[in-house]
Amino acid sequence: MDDIAALPADAAPDTTESDPMAMLRRLARGFVPDFTARAAGRAVTARVSAPARLHFGFLDLNFSLGRRFVGLGMAVDAPATVLSLARAPAGSLTAEGPESERAHAHLARLVAEHGTRSGFRLTIERAIPPHAGLGSGTQLALAVAAAYAALEAPAAEATHLARELGRAERSAIGFAAFRAGGVVLDGGRGPATEVPPIVSRLPFPDDWRVLLIFDGARVGVHGEAERAAFATLPPFPEEASAALCRLVLVRALPALAEADFPAFAAVIGELQARVGDHFAPAQGGRFASADVAEVLAWLGAEGHAGLGQTSWGPTGFCLVADAAAAERLAETARRRYAHRPQLSFAVVRGRNTGARITVR
Numbered sequence: 001m002d003d004i005a006a007l008p009a010d011a012a013p014d015t016t017e018s019d020p021m022a023m024l025r026r027l028a029r030g031f032v033p034d035f036t037a038r039a040a041g042r043a044v045t046a047r048v049s050a051p052a053r054l055h056f057g058f059l060d061l062n063f064s065l066g067r068r069f070v071g072l073g074m075a076v077d078a079p080a081t082v083l084s085l086a087r088a089p090a091g092s093l094t095a096e097g098p099e100s101e102r103a104h105a106h107l108a109r110l111v112a113e114h115g116t117r118s119g120f121r122l123t124i125e126r127a128i129p130p131h132a133g134l135g136s137g138t139q140l141a142l143a144v145a146a147a148y149a150a151l152e153a154p155a156a157e158a159t160h161l162a163r164e165l166g167r168a169e170r171s172a173i174g175f176a177a178f179r180a181g182g183v184v185l186d187g188g189r190g191p192a193t194e195v196p197p198i199v200s201r202l203p204f205p206d207d208w209r210v211l212l213i214f215d216g217a218r219v220g221v222h223g224e225a226e227r228a229a230f231a232t233l234p235p236f237p238e239e240a241s242a243a244l245c246r247l248v249l250v251r252a253l254p255a256l257a258e259a260d261f262p263a264f265a266a267v268i269g270e271l272q273a274r275v276g277d278h279f280a281p282a283q284g285g286r287f288a289s290a291d292v293a294e295v296l297a298w299l300g301a302e303g304h305a306g307l308g309q310t311s312w313g314p315t316g317f318c319l320v321a322d323a324a325a326a327e328r329l330a331e332t333a334r335r336r337y338a339h340r341p342q343l344s345f346a347v348v349r350g351r352n353t354g355a356r357i358t359v360r
Contacts, residue, residue, distance in 0.1 A: 043150060043151050043359045043360065044086060044087045044151075044360065045084055045085065045086045045087070045151075045359070045360045046084065046085050046146070046147040046148075046150035046151050046357060046358070046359050046360075047082070047083070047084040047085075047147070047357070047358045047359075047360075048081075048082070048083055048084075048085075048143040048144075048146050048147050048355055048356070048357050048358075049080050049081070049082045049143075049355060049356045050080060050081045050082075050128075050139040050140075050142060050143040050146075050177075050178055050355040051075045051076060051077060051078075051080050051139070051177055051178070051181060051351045051354070051355065052075070052076050052078065052079050052080060052081075052128045052134040052135055052136070052139065052177075053073055053074065053075050053076065053134065053135040053138075053139075053173055053174050053176075053177035053310075054073055054074050054075075054076060054133075054134070054210070054310040054311075054317060055071060055072075055073040055133065055135070055171060055173055055310050055311040056071070056072045056073050056074070056268055056271055056272065056308065056310070057071060057072065057244075057271045057272055057274075057275035057276075057308070058070060058071045058275060059071060059072065059241065059244045059245050059248055059271070060188070060236075060241040060244070060245060061233075061235075061236035061241060061275075061278065062235060062236045062237065062238045062240075062241040063235075064238055066190060066191065067187065067188040067189060067190050068188050068189045069171055069186070069188045069189055069196070070185075070186060070187060070188035070245075071171050071173060071185075071186045071188070072173075072183070072184070072185055072186070072248055072252070072271070073171070073173035073176075073177070073183070073184060073186070073310075074177075074181075074182065074183040074184065074204055074350055075176075075177035075181035075182060075184075075204075075350065075351040075352075075354075076210060076212075076348045076349065076350060076351055077348055077349045077350070077351040078346065078348045079126070079128045079129065079134065079346075080126060080128065080139075081099075081124070081126065081127050081128050081136065081139045081140050081143050082124075082125040082126045083097070083103065083122065083123060083124045083125060083140075083143050083144065083147065084122075084123050084125065084147070085107075085120055085121070085122050085123075085144070085147035085148060085150075085151060086120065086121045086122075086123070087118040087119070087120065087121075087151065088118065088119035088120055088121040089118070089119050090118055090119050091119055092119030092120070092121070093107065093108060093111065093119055093120055094120075094121050094122065095107065095121075095122040095123075095124070096122070096123055096124070097123055097124030097125060097127070098124050098126070098127040099124055099127040099130060099136070099140055100122070100124055102137070102140060103122055103124055103140055103144050104122065106140070106141050106144040106145065106165055107120060107122055107144050107148060109164065109165065110144070110145060110148045110164070110165075111148075113164060114148075114152065115152075116152055117152070120148075120151075122144070122147075124140075127140065128140070129214070129315075130219070131219035131220050131222045131312075132214065132219065132220060132313070132314065132315045133220050133309065133310035133311035133312055133313045133314065133315045134310060134311075134315060135173070135174040135177065135311070138174030138175065138178070139174060139177070139178060139355075141165040142165075142174075142175070142178045142355070143178075143355065144165075145165060146178075146355060146357055147357070150357060150359050151359075171186055171196065172186050172195050172196035172197070172198060173186050175195060176198045176201065177351070177354070178354055178355045179354045179355075180201060180352075180353065180354045181350075181351040181352045181353045181354050182201045182202055182203050182204060182350070182351075182352050183201070183202050183203070183204050183256055183350070184198050184200065184201045185198065185199050185200035185201075185248070185253070186198060186199075187199040200253060202253065202256050202257055203350070203352040204256075204349075204350025204351075204352060205256075205259045205261075205350070206349075207259075207321070207322050207323070208259075208261060208319065208320065208321060208322070208350065209319075209320045209321075209322065209323050209325075209326035209347050209348065209349060210317050210318070210319055210320070210326075210347070210348050210349075210350065211317065211318040211319075211320055211326055211329055211330055211333070211345060211346075211347055212315060212316070212317055212345065212346045212347075212348055213292050213295050213296070213315065213316035213317065213318070213333070213343065213344075213345055214314075214315055214343065214344045214345070214346070215289040215291050215292050215313075215314040215315070215316075215342055215343060216342045216343075216344065217291075217342035218288065218289050218313075218314040218342075219314065220283070220288050220311065220312030220313045220314055220315075221282060221283055221288070221312040222312065225282075226312065229279070229282035229283075232282075233278065233279065233281065233282060236278055240274060244270075244271055244274060244275075247267045247270060247271065248267060248271070251263055251264075251266075251267050252264055252267035252268065252271075255267070261319070261321045262305070264306070264319070265304075265305045265306030265319045266305045266306070268305075268306045268307075268308060268319060269305040269306050269307050269308065271308075272307060272308030272309065273286065273308075276308065276309060279312075283312060283313065286309075287308075287309045287313060287314070287316065288309060288312060288313035288314045289309075289313060289314035289316070291337075291340055291342065291343055292309065292313065292314055292315070292316040292343075293316075295316060295333065295337065295343065296308070296309075296316050296318070298336070299318050299329075304318050304319075304320070305319075306318060306319030306320075307319075320347075323347070326347040327347055330345045330346070330347050333345045
């Protein structure tokens with residue numbers, strides 16, 4: 001069994017096609033593995049585990065400098081999308097499990113574009129909740145593409161697969177989470193951008209934790225409503241964009257590199273407040289869920305600064321400096337909001353590695 005995991009973006013150039021480390025480096029550079037002759041001739045099953053991501057917010061929604069959707073986000077170790085793709089009799093193409101309809105559509109599109117030497121049975125064991133602000137669509141598409149590439153070895157680059165499967169329309173933070181994890185600064189889209197570049201990637205400190213706040217009764221803005229929101233929201237003030245870029249470059253990223261939790265959390269909280277207020281007309285307030293907003297207000301009153309909503313929500317988050325404090329906070333929240341069954345809480349780690357791909 002070959003266990004293939006993504007490496008950081010600065011991995012060295014590959015040596016030979018038969019070298020396992022060379023394949024790891026190819027995966028790190030291109031998101032999707034090219035197993036060529038080594039595995040394609042004998043592999044019958046590929047299993048992929050892809051991490052959720054948090055999107056902390058866009059830094060420059062003014063767009064006057066020619067780039068759109070510059071943003072900051074990170075990978076987390078849960079929830080995750082886990083799926084397996086197995087060979088099946090020729091002509092058979094099936095999918096089962098959560099989000100199987102979307103996954104089947106991705107697989108069918110890849111087969112139609114690149115062909116196949118067999119049928120496939122796709123099993124989704126677990127799926128990131130859809131439309132919850134956790135990057136479920138991108139992780140599902142990339143997991144399917146990675147599993148297909150592991151078995152069929154198509155000559156396809158990540159940028160091609162991104163366009164083909166309709167991902168990275170605005171943000172590449174989900175791609176970066178799949179590739180190598182960590183906290184990433186997305187360089188946004190320029191006039192000729194295919195997949196936005198990642199201009200910074202730093203590890204999330206091992207001691208830090210994230211408290212996730214789920215609202216099972218709501219979904220975030222998505223699809224046509226999301227596109228309409230971006231088309232109709234007023235321009236973001238240039239001075240506000242400049243201030244957010246300065247905060248991230250001069251305070252947040254150095255604080256992250258030095259494991260300065262208070263400084264990093266403060267910037268994330270300020271970024272969330274400014275961006276949330278900008279999107280309020282499209283989502284009904286600074287945060288999409290009134291229940292999550294109430295929890296975040298309580299956490300703020302308790303002295304927590306790194307608060308917000310990932311992407312369009314409704315999932316909220318609170319950065320916490322250590323594991324014990326995070327578990328205590330989660331337990332307190334569960335007791336406090338026990339009368340709100342739609343709310344649930346989970347303590348997660350940052351994930352500093354990308355998707356894990358196992359081939360048999």
